[in-house]
Structure formats: C-alpha cells, structure tokens
Amino acid sequence: MGDPGPLGRFGEYGGRYVPESLIGACRAVEEAFREAWADAGFRGQLDRLLATYAGRPTPLTPAPRLSAELGLNVLLKREDLAHTGSHKINNVLGQALLARRMGRTRLIAETGAGQHGVATATAAALFGLGATVFMGEVDMERQEPNVLRMRMLGAEVVPVRTGARTLKDATSEAMRQWVGAADEAHYCMGSVLGPAPYPWMVREFQRVIGDEARRQCAAELRAAVPDYVVACVGGGSNAAGTFAGFVDTPARLVGVEAEGGAGAARGRLGVLHGVRSMFLQDDDGQVLEAHSIAAGLDYPGIGPEHVQLRDAGRARYVTVGDDDVKAAAVRLARTEGIIAALESAHALAWVMRGELPAGSTVLITLSGRGDKDLAALREAL
Numbered sequence: 001m002g003d004p005g006p007l008g009r010f011g012e013y014g015g016r017y018v019p020e021s022l023i024g025a026c027r028a029v030e031e032a033f034r035e036a037w038a039d040a041g042f043r044g045q046l047d048r049l050l051a052t053y054a055g056r057p058t059p060l061t062p063a064p065r066l067s068a069e070l071g072l073n074v075l076l077k078r079e080d081l082a083h084t085g086s087h088k089i090n091n092v093l094g095q096a097l098l099a100r101r102m103g104r105t106r107l108i109a110e111t112g113a114g115q116h117g118v119a120t121a122t123a124a125a126l127f128g129l130g131a132t133v134f135m136g137e138v139d140m141e142r143q144e145p146n147v148l149r150m151r152m153l154g155a156e157v158v159p160v161r162t163g164a165r166t167l168k169d170a171t172s173e174a175m176r177q178w179v180g181a182a183d184e185a186h187y188c189m190g191s192v193l194g195p196a197p198y199p200w201m202v203r204e205f206q207r208v209i210g211d212e213a214r215r216q217c218a219a220e221l222r223a224a225v226p227d228y229v230v231a232c233v234g235g236g237s238n239a240a241g242t243f244a245g246f247v248d249t250p251a252r253l254v255g256v257e258a259e260g261g262a263g264a265a266r267g268r269l270g271v272l273h274g275v276r277s278m279f280l281q282d283d284d285g286q287v288l289e290a291h292s293i294a295a296g297l298d299y300p301g302i303g304p305e306h307v308q309l310r311d312a313g314r315a316r317y318v319t320v321g322d323d324d325v326k327a328a329a330v331r332l333a334r335t336e337g338i339i340a341a342l343e344s345a346h347a348l349a350w351v352m353r354g355e356l357p358a359g360s361t362v363l364i365t366l367s368g369r370g371d372k373d374l375a376a377l378r379e380a381l
C-alpha cells in the first residue's frame with residue numbers, strides 16, 4: 001500500500017475524474033499534502049494532536065470471554081474510544097491541519113450518518129475554521145442527534161433535497177459547492193474515495209490505526225502478527241488504515257461489507273464522485289442506492305485501493321446481513337461489556353460465523369461506539 005503517484009492510480013482504479021474547474025483544486029491539495037507528509041514538523045503537530053486531543057494511542061483490548069466462546073484469540077482495536085467516538089477524527093484532524101497550512105478558512109464536508117460531519121465540525125471548532133456540512137434530508141431526520149451535535153459545535157448543516165436525499169446526493173452537492181469556493185475552502189472527504197489525492201491521503205491519515213495495532217500486537221502476542229485482520233468497509237477508510245499496518249506481513253486481510261452496500265462483492269466498474277472504482281449499478285450504469293442497518297456503510301461503492309488489493313488476492317471482501325450484525329453487537333456487549341457501532345459489528349458478525357480455524361488469532365478493528373445505534377436495536381433487545 002504505497003504512493004499511487006501523481007495520477008492517483010491503484011492499478012486500473014483511482015484517478016481524478018472531476019470537472020476541469022476542480023483539477024487545480026485537487027492538484028493544490030495533493031501538492032500541499034505531499035509537502036506536509038514529508039515535513040517532520042507537520043507530522044509532529046499531527047501526532048501531538050492525536051495524543052493530546054483525540055486520545056491516541058487507542059487500546060488493543062483482548063476479548064477473553066468472546067475468545068473462549070469462539071475458540072479463537074480475539075483482539076479488538078478500540079477506535080470507539082477515540083474522541084467523537086470513531087476513527088473519523090484521525091482523518092479529519094489531518095485534513096484540518098492541512099487546510100490551515102494551505103491558508104483555507106473553511107471546511108466543506110459530506111456526511112451520511114453524521115459521524116464524519118461531527119468529526120469535521122469538531123476539528124473546525126478546534127482550529128477556528130468555518131464548517132459547512134452537506135447532509136441528505138432523509139439522513140437529517142434519521143440521525144437528528146448528530147445534526148444537533150454539529151450545530152452545537154458551530155457548523156452549518158445544509159440539507160440536500162436532490163435524489164434519494166442520502167449520502168450519495170450529499171457528496172455530489174458538497175463537491176459542487178467546492179467548485180465555487182476552492183480558494184477559501186478545503187473539501188474534507190470522509191473516506192478513501194473521491195478524486196486523487198483523497199483515497200491515498202485519507203489512507204495515510206488512517207494508517208495510525210494499523211501502525212499502532214502492529215506494535216500493540218507485537219507486545220501482546222508471542223507470534224508478532226495475527227492470523228487474520230478484519231475490519232468493516234463502507235468506503236473503506238478504517239479498513240485501509242488497519243490493513244496498511246499489516247499488508248507486508250502474512251496476516252490474512254478481510255474487509256466486511258454490508259450485504260446491501262457491497263461495492264467489492266457486488267459492484268461494477270464505474271466512476272462516481274471523481275474516482276474509478278466498483279459501484280452498485282443497474283444495467284444502464286445508473287448508481288443504485290445502498291441499504292444497510294448501519295448508516296455509515298450506506299454507500300454504494302468502495303475505495304479504489306481495496307479493489308486493487310482484492311484483484312491482487314492480498315485482501316478478500318465478504319458480506320454480512322443486518323440480522324447477523326444486530327446479533328453480533330448484542331453478543332459483544334454481553335461477553336465483553338463493549339457497545340460497538342453497528343458498522344463495526346459487521347466485522348464481528350463475520351468472525352462469529354465460526355468459519356475460522358480453531359485457535360486462530362484475529363484482530364478486529366472496532367471502528368466506532370454504538371450509542372448512536374441503540375434505537376435500531378430496540379426490537380433485538
């Protein structure tokens with residue numbers, strides 16, 4: 001998982017499919033990121049923020065009761081304990097620091113469930129930047145607490161009323177708004193998607209998950225590397241960050257998608273939001289709506305680097321359905337006392353299927369905490 005070069009290519013995937021008017025803005029972000037990422041001063045500032053503000057390193061938690069039940073050795077990477085309750089803060093602090101370095105005064109972002117919007121509003125408040133968050137009208141109703149959190153933090157939440165009024169439409173609108181505002185605003189993409197350099201840059205900002213977990217596994221395990229490394233996949237940022245720490249080891253990498261949002265498992269090659277990758281489409285190439293009980297996995301595609309990893313046979317991508325996800329979240333809560341996000345419960349549900357060889361060591365990234373999901377679990381409880 002290296003540098004995809006100036007064209008942002010991951011094999012035949014990736015690239016920069018944006019209107020002429022955004023090419024310059026994307027190039028400016030890439031140039032600034034390349035410079036910053038090679039600058040020990042910038043890296044030091046970000047590390048310090050991650051430690052003093054975001055709560056890093058997050059712990060690696062052994063799960064003894066669940067492990068005994070499954071006949072596995074399960075280790076949990078606890079992104080649920082990061083500030084704002086998910087891994088999103090890692091990426092957003094990096095991009096906010098970059099925006100300030102570029103002299104931008106405002107962050108523009110899309111959000112679905114609201115987790116990325118909340119993280120963006122948080123970083124904007126911390127840096128004294130403006131924040132404009134585009135959110136589908138349907139999602140605003142479904143995720144009202146996160147709308148209120150964003151407003152509490154001083155962000156402007158703009159309802160998007162086009163299309164199905166969910167994440168895909170919010171992303172289109174956010175990119176459109178960036179066209180007219182690129183001199184003063186930074187577009188803060190929430191996953192390993194979008195035009196180059198975003199898939200690469202977001203993976204680099206999230207690789208702190210995998211780098212920490214690699215060190216923590218070495219301390220925790222006699223064999224330094226787990227047999228399996230498992231993470232849920234919406235666009236694929238927490239998985240990409242986790243995999244980056246293990247791609248050069250023998251660990252088997254597994255990305256778990258929602259059955260109704262499975263870009264790698266069921267998508268077709270296409271272009272959406274500036275990137276060539278796999279998207280759910282109909283026979284005419286129209287991008288379809290995704291459906292998942294976990295709003296954070298409700299995106300009809302997957303980041304380009306994941307498709308490259310899949311084609312190369314380095315990672316595999318599987319799916320689980322909503323019922324198994326709910327059961328997995330309840331089971332983790334009752335065996336380990338941890339309420340995980342329904343997104344993260346996809347990774348748990350796949351491991352709980354019981355298909356892994358007895359005695360295997362399995363690292364699972366818990367991408368976020370589950371307080372936001374309790375209403376969706378009402379019936380299961």
Ligand SMILES: *Cc1c(COP(=O)(O)O)cnc(C)c1O
Nearest residue numbers: 234235236237238296343367368
């Ligand atoms: C946003 C989100 C995801 C999905 O995004 P990725 O880019 O695939 O990581 C997963 N889990 C949580 C808790 C989220 O907030």
